[in-house]
Amino acid sequence: MGKRVTTTRRNIRDLARTRERILKAALAEFSARGFAGARTERIARRARVNKRMLFYCFGSKRALHAEVLRRKIADKAEAIASTPEDLAAALKYWAEIGTGDGDWIRMHEWEALEPGAWPTVARAERRRLFVSVHTRLRRAQLAGAVAPGVNLEQLFLSVIALSAFPAAFPQFTRLITGFGPRHPRFRRARARFLGWLGARMAAVAPRPLRKRRKPG
Amino acid sequence: MGKRVTTTRRNIRDLARTRERILKAALAEFSARGFAGARTERIARRARVNKRMLFYCFGSKRALHAEVLRRKIADKAEAIASTPEDLAAALKYWAEIGTGDGDWIRMHEWEALEPGAWPTVARAERRRLFVSVHTRLRRAQLAGAVAPGVNLEQLFLSVIALSAFPAAFPQFTRLITGFGPRHPRFRRARARFLGWLGARMAAVAPRPLRKRRKPG
DNA sequence: AAAGTTATTAACCAGATAGTTAATAGCTGA
DNA sequence: TCAGCTATTAACTATCTGGTTAATAACTTT
Numbered sequence: 001m002g003k004r005v006t007t008t009r010r011n012i013r014d015l016a017r018t019r020e021r022i023l024k025a026a027l028a029e030f031s032a033r034g035f036a037g038a039r040t041e042r043i044a045r046r047a048r049v050n051k052r053m054l055f056y057c058f059g060s061k062r063a064l065h066a067e068v069l070r071r072k073i074a075d076k077a078e079a080i081a082s083t084p085e086d087l088a089a090a091l092k093y094w095a096e097i098g099t100g101d102g103d104w105i106r107m108h109e110w111e112a113l114e115p116g117a118w119p120t121v122a123r124a125e126r127r128r129l130f131v132s133v134h135t136r137l138r139r140a141q142l143a144g145a146v147a148p149g150v151n152l153e154q155l156f157l158s159v160i161a162l163s164a165f166p167a168a169f170p171q172f173t174r175l176i177t178g179f180g181p182r183h184p185r186f187r188r189a190r191a192r193f194l195g196w197l198g199a200r201m202a203a204v205a206p207r208p209l210r211k212r213r214k215p216g
Numbered sequence: 217m218g219k220r221v222t223t224t225r226r227n228i229r230d231l232a233r234t235r236e237r238i239l240k241a242a243l244a245e246f247s248a249r250g251f252a253g254a255r256t257e258r259i260a261r262r263a264r265v266n267k268r269m270l271f272y273c274f275g276s277k278r279a280l281h282a283e284v285l286r287r288k289i290a291d292k293a294e295a296i297a298s299t300p301e302d303l304a305a306a307l308k309y310w311a312e313i314g315t316g317d318g319d320w321i322r323m324h325e326w327e328a329l330e331p332g333a334w335p336t337v338a339r340a341e342r343r344r345l346f347v348s349v350h351t352r353l354r355r356a357q358l359a360g361a362v363a364p365g366v367n368l369e370q371l372f373l374s375v376i377a378l379s380a381f382p383a384a385f386p387q388f389t390r391l392i393t394g395f396g397p398r399h400p401r402f403r404r405a406r407a408r409f410l411g412w413l414g415a416r417m418a419a420v421a422p423r424p425l426r427k428r429r430k431p432g
Numbered sequence: 433a434a435a436g437t438t439a440t441t442a443a444c445c446a447g448a449t450a451g452t453t454a455a456t457a458g459c460t461g462a
Numbered sequence: 463t464c465a466g467c468t469a470t471t472a473a474c475t476a477t478c479t480g481g482t483t484a485a486t487a488a489c490t491t492t
Contacts, residue, residue: 013439013488030405034329040480050441055481109329112385113322115249130391153393154409158378160388166378168384169328172376175346177369193370200416229458256450266471271451348475 019057021047026054026068031103034110035065066121072107073122073129081132085140087159090197092191094163096102097183105167130156145202162194235273237263242270242284249317250326251281269297282337288323289338289345297348301356303375304414308407315398321383346372361418371417378410 025046029038040061046049060066079097085092098105111121137156140146146155166173166181173179179186241263245254256277261266274280293314300306314321329429353372356362362371382389382397389395395402 011440011488015439016438034250034252036250037330039478041478048398050439051480052441052482053439056439061480087288103231108387109325110386112387113325113329114253126391134392150412151405151409154405157382157389157392158409158413160385161381162374163376164385165381166373169376169380171324171328175342176350176373189367189370193367193374196366197374198418201413227470229467234469255448257448266469267450268452268471269469272469277450409458 007198015057016188018047018053019047021049022054022057022075023068024051025070026064027103027107029069030065030110031106035061035114035116038065042154053129062116065116069111070122070125071166072104076101076104077125077129078125080129082087083133083136085136085143086145087140087202088195091159091163091194094159094188095166095190095194098164099187102167107169140215141170147201150201161198231273234269235264236261237265238270238273238280239264239284239287242280243288243319243323244286246281246320246326250333251277251330254281278332281332285323285327286338286341288319289341292317292320293341293345296345299352301348301352301359302361303356303415303418304411307375307379307410307414309381310375311403311406311410314380314383315403316399318383321380325384363417366417378413382406 022043025043026038028046029043033039038061040054041051043064044054047053054061054064058067075099084093134152134156137146137152141148141150141152146152166186170181173181173186177186177189181187238259240267242254244262254277256270257267259280260270260333268280268282270277274283292313296379300309334379349374350368353362353368357364357366357368362368382402386397389397390400393402393405
């Protein structure tokens, strides 16, 4: 419809673009409804593509889902690998990753719940990411920015927990704070609290580094 | 077949018992597969009851689901209301609630994800529960067991986050620690860490109360 | 410009699934 | 013991859904 100048043809063929549109629409659908709840026909409509194309491009709903997840992880890889070493900063940074990209947490949440064979998709890539952050934490600990002797695995898990939970369980967030996890007021309060908590977890003595502020 | 002594009758009619069996089977099914993924026929088979009985007793799949959730919350109400006031103890206590009852977290996780109108089910009951814990935390804070000035809502949310996350996202738990959230070794390490963290969050000065142990 | 390739489409299908109909078997009270 | 109620059952249905068939329209190659 009139985007083209010279040509009047309607159906331009571009498989790469079609794939992209499908992937984008599929991410939205899978994130919103999970694998079981997602409808191929809805993905197709959203992508403005014939349903048949999903199967032509990806073979099956399951394969499409795997590809979507793989991409999501690849997208976030860089951001994750550059987690700040300072604990308080790391907590806020992860919280930002979490609430900033709703699909990110939801895709993992669906993965946790749905029966699909989960460690399959992008296992190696995830392992690599985890190791890079873990190494970074270790370095931070040696440099004195994290209390010595703390179990770093548990600490890492807790960083993710503290930052991801509000978006992962919006019902709790709303029930307890009165605001949704993406509401600016909640985010401010959360950031403040995480800053306080990060400082407490950081060093041997909890108040040497910075001048004391009112706690979160 | 031959459980009965005097009678030889097979089909004893007992609506109350039928309801219970359905509810139990439905909890298992909904917890495992969520609302969309759950199959009424599977629930019926699991309960060893004619599928028709689900609709006879509860009207619809949705209504059955709501009833299951309401019950689950009612079941846990007492345990939640008696959260210990000591922060470290509270963290461990909640972790025990979380990993001890897999359905508890999963039902909330499904609720977070699935489109069903969620604040509807047992809203008042949940509010009541939240308030009771919040009050308890405030008392603890006044008594000096929680750092003064801390945002209690954020703290409460974090207690839940820290305790529930590993079971809610078993993929992360396994990836980071090498063990599933219910593995004894994981639980030990987690409890230790939570104890340490709880103590750090608790008081103004982090080491006055107990003799120092090696941190988690 | 014709032959070959490939992206795209409409129409279709088999299996599943929530919910229903209508008949029946067990219980209760008189 | 019989009439009425109610818990239980088998069989059915309308709809939905992932996936397919087969034809076609748009590019490429020669």
